[in-house]
Amino acid sequence: xxxxxxxxxxxxxxxxxxxxxxxxxxxxxxxxxxxxxxxxxxxxxxxxxxxxxxxxxxxxxxxxxxxxxxxxxxxxxxxxxxxxxxxxxxxxxxxxxxxxxxxxxxxxxxxxxxxxxxxxxxxxxxxxxxxxxxxxxxxxxxxxxxxxxxxxxxxxxxxxxxx
Numbered sequence: 290x291x292x293x294x295x296x297x298x299x300x301x302x303x304x305x306x307x308x309x310x311x312x313x314x315x316x317x318x319x320x321x322x323x324x325x326x327x328x329x330x331x332x333x334x335x336x337x338x339x340x341x342x343x344x345x346x347x348x349x350x351x352x353x354x355x356x357x358x359x360x361x362x363x364x365x366x367x368x369x370x371x372x373x374x375x376x377x378x379x380x381x382x383x384x385x386x387x388x389x390x391x392x393x394x395x396x397x398x399x400x401x402x403x404x405x406x407x408x409x410x411x412x413x414x415x416x417x418x419x420x421x422x423x424x425x426x427x428x429x430x431x432x433x434x435x436x437x438x439x440x441x442x443x444x445x446x447x448x449x450x451x452x
Contacts, residue, residue, distance in 0.1 A: 297318055297321075297346050302315055303344060309338040310336040314332075327343060328343070330342055330344050352374060354372050354373060355372075355373070356401070357369070359398070359399050361396060363396075368384075368386075370385060371385070372400050377442055380428075381426075384424065390416055392416050392417060398410070402441075411437070413429040414427060414428055
């Protein structure tokens with residue numbers, strides 16, 4: 290069974306849903322907000338079912354993906370990559386080969402979403418994390434009215450799967 294995630298909101302409140310009876314309960318989880326590791330919380334519902342969840346402290350939902358794409362760094366040719374996850378404010382991608390990208394580098398990424406329209410995404414990013422071949426990056430500009438940003442937001446709605 291896939292581990293369920295529960296997201297904290299900006300007021301450090303999380304909503305827990307019992308996987309057995311679907312009852313919802315909200316709780317203040319501010320005691321966990323500054324912990325620098327994964328936080329798993331054990332829950333016990335009024336129906337007596339016990340379950341555990343991963344408490345997600347990210348600002349935005351992150352969707353796991355496997356999208357082929359390319360990145361462009363300093364005017365070089367298109368270098369293959371795979372987008373491993375995507376959120377409203379950034380992405381994680383995996384390099385296909387060795388490349389010396391560093392935190393603070395700015396580059397462009399291009400990839401199609403696997404939605405019904407195969408929406409083409411081209412965004413400027415700044416690298417925030419490098420772990421081997423995995424690169425974590427933030428989008429340089431996010432404008433809610435921008436069609437690309439709207440497409441990403443729509444794509445990220447939980448439960449919307451490719452058709």
